[in-house]
Amino acid sequence: MMARGVSRWWANCPLATKGLVVVAVPLLIFLGSVAALYTISRMEARAEQDVRLTIAIQNDVNEVHALLAEASSGVRGYLLTGEPRFLEPYERAERVVPQVTERLRGSIRDKEAAVHLTRIEVLASQKREGLSLLLAARERTGADIVGDPAIAAGLAANKQVLDALRGEIESMQDRERELLAARQERLDGVRLNGLIATGLLTLAGLVGSLFAVFLFSSGIVRRVQRLESDAVLLAQGEALDEREAGRDEIGLLAVRMIEASALLRAREQALREGEERFRLVIEGVRDYGIFALDPDGHVVSWNNGAERIKGWTSEEILGRHFSTFYPGDDAHARSMRNLADAVRGGRTEDEGWRVRKDGTLFWANVVITALRDEAGALRGFSKVTRDITERRRAQEALEHARQEAEQASTAKSLFLSRMSHELRTPLNAILGFAQLLELDHSGRGKTDAASIDQILRAGRHLLALIDEVLDIARIEAGKLAMDIVPVALGETIDEAVGLSLLEAESHGITIRHDVGPMAPVAADRRRLLQVLLNLLSNAIKYNRRGGEVVIGAHVASDRARVEVVDSGIGVDPGQAGDLFQPFTRLAAGAARTEGTGLGLSLSRTLIEAMGGAIGYAPRADHREGACFWFELPLTAPSALPDLLPARAPLPSHTATRPLTILVVEDNLANAQLIEALAARHWPEARIVNAMQARLGLDLALRHRPDLVLLDLHLPDMDGDWVLRELGASFPDLPVILLTADALAAQSDWAAHGASAVLTKPIDVPALLEAVEQALMERTA
Amino acid sequence: MTRPRKPSDARILAIDDEPANLALVEAVLMREGYRHFEALSEPRLATERHLAFRPDLVLLDLMMPSVDGYALLDSLGRLTSEGDLVPIMVLTADTSIEAKRRALALGARDIVTKPFDVFEFALRVANLIELRLMFQRLAHQNREP
Numbered sequence: 001m002m003a004r005g006v007s008r009w010w011a012n013c014p015l016a017t018k019g020l021v022v023v024a025v026p027l028l029i030f031l032g033s034v035a036a037l038y039t040i041s042r043m044e045a046r047a048e049q050d051v052r053l054t055i056a057i058q059n060d061v062n063e064v065h066a067l068l069a070e071a072s073s074g075v076r077g078y079l080l081t082g083e084p085r086f087l088e089p090y091e092r093a094e095r096v097v098p099q100v101t102e103r104l105r106g107s108i109r110d111k112e113a114a115v116h117l118t119r120i121e122v123l124a125s126q127k128r129e130g131l132s133l134l135l136a137a138r139e140r141t142g143a144d145i146v147g148d149p150a151i152a153a154g155l156a157a158n159k160q161v162l163d164a165l166r167g168e169i170e171s172m173q174d175r176e177r178e179l180l181a182a183r184q185e186r187l188d189g190v191r192l193n194g195l196i197a198t199g200l201l202t203l204a205g206l207v208g209s210l211f212a213v214f215l216f217s218s219g220i221v222r223r224v225q226r227l228e229s230d231a232v233l234l235a236q237g238e239a240l241d242e243r244e245a246g247r248d249e250i251g252l253l254a255v256r257m258i259e260a261s262a263l264l265r266a267r268e269q270a271l272r273e274g275e276e277r278f279r280l281v282i283e284g285v286r287d288y289g290i291f292a293l294d295p296d297g298h299v300v301s302w303n304n305g306a307e308r309i310k311g312w313t314s315e316e317i318l319g320r321h322f323s324t325f326y327p328g329d330d331a332h333a334r335s336m337r338n339l340a341d342a343v344r345g346g347r348t349e350d351e352g353w354r355v356r357k358d359g360t361l362f363w364a365n366v367v368i369t370a371l372r373d374e375a376g377a378l379r380g381f382s383k384v385t386r387d388i389t390e391r392r393r394a395q396e397a398l399e400h401a402r403q404e405a406e407q408a409s410t411a412k413s414l415f416l417s418r419m420s421h422e423l424r425t426p427l428n429a430i431l432g433f434a435q436l437l438e439l440d441h442s443g444r445g446k447t448d449a450a451s452i453d454q455i456l457r458a459g460r461h462l463l464a465l466i467d468e469v470l471d472i473a474r475i476e477a478g479k480l481a482m483d484i485v486p487v488a489l490g491e492t493i494d495e496a497v498g499l500s501l502l503e504a505e506s507h508g509i510t511i512r513h514d515v516g517p518m519a520p521v522a523a524d525r526r527r528l529l530q531v532l533l534n535l536l537s538n539a540i541k542y543n544r545r546g547g548e549v550v551i552g553a554h555v556a557s558d559r560a561r562v563e564v565v566d567s568g569i570g571v572d573p574g575q576a577g578d579l580f581q582p583f584t585r586l587a588a589g590a591a592r593t594e595g596t597g598l599g600l601s602l603s604r605t606l607i608e609a610m611g612g613a614i615g616y617a618p619r620a621d622h623r624e625g626a627c628f629w630f631e632l633p634l635t636a637p638s639a640l641p642d643l644l645p646a647r648a649p650l651p652s653h654t655a656t657r658p659l660t661i662l663v664v665e666d667n668l669a670n671a672q673l674i675e676a677l678a679a680r681h682w683p684e685a686r687i688v689n690a691m692q693a694r695l696g697l698d699l700a701l702r703h704r705p706d707l708v709l710l711d712l713h714l715p716d717m718d719g720d721w722v723l724r725e726l727g728a729s730f731p732d733l734p735v736i737l738l739t740a741d742a743l744a745a746q747s748d749w750a751a752h753g754a755s756a757v758l759t760k761p762i763d764v765p766a767l768l769e770a771v772e773q774a775l776m777e778r779t780a
Numbered sequence: 781m782t783r784p785r786k787p788s789d790a791r792i793l794a795i796d797d798e799p800a801n802l803a804l805v806e807a808v809l810m811r812e813g814y815r816h817f818e819a820l821s822e823p824r825l826a827t828e829r830h831l832a833f834r835p836d837l838v839l840l841d842l843m844m845p846s847v848d849g850y851a852l853l854d855s856l857g858r859l860t861s862e863g864d865l866v867p868i869m870v871l872t873a874d875t876s877i878e879a880k881r882r883a884l885a886l887g888a889r890d891i892v893t894k895p896f897d898v899f900e901f902a903l904r905v906a907n908l909i910e911l912r913l914m915f916q917r918l919a920h921q922n923r924e925p
Contacts, residue, residue, distance in 0.1 A: 417874065421843050424873035428894035429800035435898040436807055463895060467875075 011246035022212045029208035033201035040194035047187035054180040060100050065169045067093040075131045116172035123165040130158040223250045230257050289385035295378050297322050309387045311357030327355040342368040363389040416473045423466050431459040468598040475605045485761050486520035486635040486673045496532035509540050514552040520669045521560045521632040527606045534599040535628050539566035559631040567625045576616050580604040635676050659685040662705035664696030693717035712739040727753040734774035790909045791816040793835035795826050797844040812902050823847045836912045842872040857887035865915040867908040
């Protein structure tokens with residue numbers, strides 16, 4: 001537990017700490033060894049000093065003994081001889097012994113020796129006193145000393161003291177010898193211990209170093225080695241195991257590597273899953289044969305769809321050349337031609353017959369795509385094949401049906417034209433002869449005249465019927481071309497009213513009309529007039545005598561609504577729904593009014609062909625009478641798209657500036673038409689309008705347009721003046737002229753710098769064409 | 781041919797496969813006082829009759845079962861020598877604008893759609909006869925100054 005804690009602590013230590021520890025362990029052991037050696041040598045030195053001291057003490061003791069002995073013998077000699085020369089040792093002893101004993105006192109630490117020393121000192125001083133007494137006795141007695149009892153006693157006492165001293169010194173010597181031996185022994189012991197300690201310290205140093213090396217190895221080297229092997233595994237794409245790695249730098253590195261490994265594994269997994277999914281998707285696709293070819297055209301992969309379409313299993317087809325799928329003798333050549341096309345263009349698409357395993361043919365749509373690696377080298381081809389036999393059959397059937405429908409339509413047209421002819425031819429004779437009879441009827445009876453009149457009326461009615469049936473049939477067959485242009489509704493209503501006045505007068509009817517200002521409607525003018533005449537005619541015919549007809553027009557959202565209101569007996573609500581059916585006539589009016597019964601039906605067909613609507617409503621003021629209305633699109637941007645085919649965008653000239661078109665045109669309707677066309681076809685274009693020549697020129701200078709549409713007849717100046725001025729300022733500016741004067745359009749305007757000349761009323765496709773042409777040339 | 785002619789002297793050739801219409805045309809023209817009229821209901825004989833009758837005006841139906849009216853119009857136009865004018869009036873039940881344009885482009889001087897108004901027809905015939913006679917007078921004056 002503890003060891004694991006330590007080992008974890010060690011692993012978590014930063015590398016700097018680890019380095020410190022590894023260096024510090026042997027260093028500390030070395031310092032300890034040095035301290036121990038120092039201590040031992042100090043101990044040894046002290047022991048040696050003790051020995052030396054003991055020897056010095058012995059020497060000093062011997063010296064005291066010698067000094068006293070010499071002093072004693074000197075005194076004896078003096079006693080005998082009386083010669084002062086013999087007193088010298090005694091004097092030296094008197095002088096030196098106290099010094100030596102003093103020295104001894106300082107150096108002796110042993111208590112027993114100190115006791116001996118005290119005794120020695122006492123004995124020594126006794127001896128010196130004895131000697132001094134002897135000397136004093138000699139002084140008194142003189143030379144004759146023999147027999148002197150004092151001297152003899154002194155000598156004897158001296159001898160006793162000396163002997164005692166000697167004995168004391170000897171015992172002290174013994175003690176010192178003992179001490180010496182003990183100290184010597186201790187010194188030996190200390191030396192031995194020092195030796196042992198040195199050996200142990202050396203061992204400790206060795207072990208410490210080994211330990212440090214072990215620490216280094218376990219803490220760093222082994223882990224770095226492991227890290228390296230991890231790196232190798234990582235490089236080989238192997239997974240790394242999760243493990244405790246420590247929190248030092250190496251540990252963090254290992255953790256990062258493990259994380260990297262996990263990340264790599266996750267990515268690899270995702271990649272594998274993606275590839276797997278991709279493979280499953282490709283393989284699972286059943287409607288498309290998707291397979292790969294090597295650069296030579298051999299099949300290298302195969303999916304379910306390919307198997308389903310071509311009948312080959314992947315085991316059968318892999319490795320075979322894909323020309324197997326081509327029918328005919330030149331299969332290989334054709335297949336290789338397809339590959340060559342794919343190599344050249346990157347991909348190639350082909351439709352044609354291909355052959356299945358069982359030899360049956362199918363109509364295939366084939367896309368071959370060249371596959372290249374990053375260096376651009378050809379690695380093979382992908383091939384996507386669809387079996388579109390069914391579609392082809394459907395297309396063929398559709399085409400067949402279309403042709404049949406066209407034939408039927410043509411046959412119908414032909415039939416209508418024939419019918420018209422066949423009916424008109426006899427009618428010609430009928431009406432012609434009836435007319436002749438009518439001319440010559442003077443002289444015949446009134447009955448004849450009435451009969452001739454009946455023939456003529458019936459014949460003309462039949463003729464009207466034929467014309468209207470033919471019109472309806474033509475419109476329904478799409479054979480009646482509508483010339484949709486902006487039409488000023490007010491003018492057309494005026495015209496229709498004018499044409500109806502005679503008929504109205506004959507019925508005693510007054511016609512009022514009330515048309516508000518509005519933009520032109522998009523309509524075929526002639527057909528619009530036809531509808532108006534028809535509605536007015538009905539309103540007159542089905543009116544009461546002396547009644548009135550009101551025709552009005554107003555704008556209803558993006559449409560113009562025209563209402564024709566009469567003061568007749570109105571329409572039975574139950575019949576209102578049938579009004580626009582062919583040959584429907586109001587029961588009440590059938591007896592006394594004439595008409596083909598096709599007028600409203602034809603009107604509805606015409607209005608709907610112009611993109612409008614028509615209907616009946618009771619009078620808004622609830623008075624007696626009927627209100628027939630129709631609506632037509634105004635030439636507003638939102639209304640035109642239904643009537644005109646969409647066009648390609650204009651050639652873009654510069655990205656920095658919107659396309660600007662200057663329209664110099666004083667006719668509001670035309671200007672509005674052009675604006676509506678532009679909004680529809682060139683939404684990116686900016687339209688600048690001028691209704692006068694000078695203003696137009698100013699605007700050109702200010703806006704620098706890309707194109708000018710110029711009316712030749714302007715209120716202030718002529719258009720050709722504007723053209724000249726524009727040419728002087730902007731030599732490259734395309735100008736399209738608009739003129740209502742067909743003769744003026746014949747002039748050579750190109751020589752004056754015009755790009756095109758268009759006559760009014762403006763033909764919309766021609767205008768679009770001219771604008772695009774001019775801009776194209778400008779950009780070119 | 782050298783003496784001045786009256787409109788009533790004009791020679792009119794009518795070609796139509798419908799006898800009733802030929803009868804109507806004849807009736808109208810007779811009523812207007814024209815005396816030289818030939819009706820031809822077999823258009824395949826048109827060229828032959830034209831050469832034999834030498835008309836001042838040809839009335840031609842365009843839609844006939846046995847021949848292509850337009851081809852006939854073209855070939856009849858070519859029978860007239862350079863510098864001469866024999867107007868051809870087309871009578872047709874085809875009211876389409878294409879038919880009108882085509883006929884006029886092929887040299888028809890006038891076109892009247894059937895059924896026609898007899899007054900209008902008579903007036904148009906008179907106009908073309910007048911044109912023919914004026915042309916002849918002009919040619920005559922040019923020849924004999």
